[in-house]
Amino acid sequence: MSAVIEAKGLRMSYGNRVVLNGIDLTVERGELVVMLGPNGAGKTTTIELLEGFRKRDEGTLRVLNVDPAMSDDRWRAQIGVVLQSWRDHSRWTVRQLLDHIGQFYIAYSATETRRIATGDVIEMVGLRDRANAQVRSLSGGQRRRLDVAMGIIGRPKVLFLDEPTAGFDPQARRDFHELIHQLVDFDATTVLLTTHDLAEAEILADRIAILDGGRILASGTAEELARSVAGATEVSWVLDGTRHVHSTSDGTAFVRDLMARHGRAVSELRVKEQTLEDTYLAMVARHESAEQEAVR
Ligand SMILES: Nc1ncnc2c1ncn2[C@@H]1O[C@H](COP(=O)(O)OP(=O)(O)OP(=O)(O)O)[C@@H](O)[C@H]1O
Numbered sequence: 154m155s156a157v158i159e160a161k162g163l164r165m166s167y168g169n170r171v172v173l174n175g176i177d178l179t180v181e182r183g184e185l186v187v188m189l190g191p192n193g194a195g196k197t198t199t200i201e202l203l204e205g206f207r208k209r210d211e212g213t214l215r216v217l218n219v220d221p222a223m224s225d226d227r228w229r230a231q232i233g234v235v236l237q238s239w240r241d242h243s244r245w246t247v248r249q250l251l252d253h254i255g256q257f258y259i260a261y262s263a264t265e266t267r268r269i270a271t272g273d274v275i276e277m278v279g280l281r282d283r284a285n286a287q288v289r290s291l292s293g294g295q296r297r298r299l300d301v302a303m304g305i306i307g308r309p310k311v312l313f314l315d316e317p318t319a320g321f322d323p324q325a326r327r328d329f330h331e332l333i334h335q336l337v338d339f340d341a342t343t344v345l346l347t348t349h350d351l352a353e354a355e356i357l358a359d360r361i362a363i364l365d366g367g368r369i370l371a372s373g374t375a376e377e378l379a380r381s382v383a384g385a386t387e388v389s390w391v392l393d394g395t396r397h398v399h400s401t402s403d404g405t406a407f408v409r410d411l412m413a414r415h416g417r418a419v420s421e422l423r424v425k426e427q428t429l430e431d432t433y434l435a436m437v438a439r440h441e442s443a444e445q446e447a448v449r
Contacts, residue, residue: 157216158178158215158311159213160202160212162176176195188200200313203221204313205221217232230261232311233309243289244288247288255271257307274306278299278302280299297317297318301317304317310343313345363433378433379427379431385400386401388404388407388411389423392419
């Protein structure tokens with residue numbers, strides 16, 4: 154595997170407010186990384202640096218072997234971007250806007266077939282019925298589907314998606330997940346995505362990176378992250394009429410030991426694995442209490 158995104162020690166401030174405080178992030182080709190973090194953690198700022206929309210104060214950064222701050226249109230044609238929100242061309246129809254954006258990619262395609270045809274991309278995001286509707290008449294979720302269409306029409310090698318499913322209904326969300334899996338599995342697209350939906354993160358991510366206070370607190374699969382939080386598994390059981398509860402990082406070993414000691418006297422055994430939400434909230438709380446300690 155080869156790294157498509159390589160960031161080391163990224164720092165950035167707005168005025169005298171530090172918002173990125175040493176971000177290290179590597180994403181391999183065909184990997185899908187989800188960034189999670191509380192509001193204001195620095196996710197959008199990180200993505201905007203990677204997209205070349207902002208300039209960092211410090212650190213090194215390569216995306217497809219190019220520093221995004223020095224990039225040109227040839228590089229940009231290989232990048233797909235879905236911003237948190239944009240409002241544009243409200244009088245154009247869906248089809249006109251996608252035709253227009255698609256034109257840009259033709260000059261930079263190895264073959265003209267690299268970009269996705271307008272009609273196909275409209276189908277892919279489920280906007281067939283709205284293809285000739287003006288952009289300003291779309292609902293919030295339909296507008297978001299159009300944003301996704303604009304992000305993928307050039308069949309980018311790297312796709313940045315900032316809260317792409319905000320406002321999606323459950324069917325649109327599921328369709329979007331399938332679309333992203335297709336891009337990753339069949340086109341080896343590299344994807345970096347932010348969301349506040351933890352179930353979505355679990356469904357999509359090869360790897361999850363948790364950001365807070367402009368730093369990456371941890372990165373790994375949901376299971377790896379859970380293992381790094383003490384007491385990830387909760388075991389409860391009834392013995393002599395009393396319910397007992399114990400948190401452990403190794404549920405299997407604990408249950409084996411419990412049964413070896415008490416055998417048939419144990420009843421109503423329950424083993425509850427930590428959810429990604431539990432892990433995420435524990436990590437953020439731990440980070441925030443450490444920050445408060447440091448201020449004192
Ligand atoms: N243009 C700006 N000028 C000044 N401060 C900004 C600007 N944009 C963002 N910030 C600040 O930078 C910090 C990081 O913001 P950022 O948008 O990267 O967070 P985020 O993790 O994407 O949050 P959210 O989940 O709410 O989208 C926040 O404290 C925010 O207030």
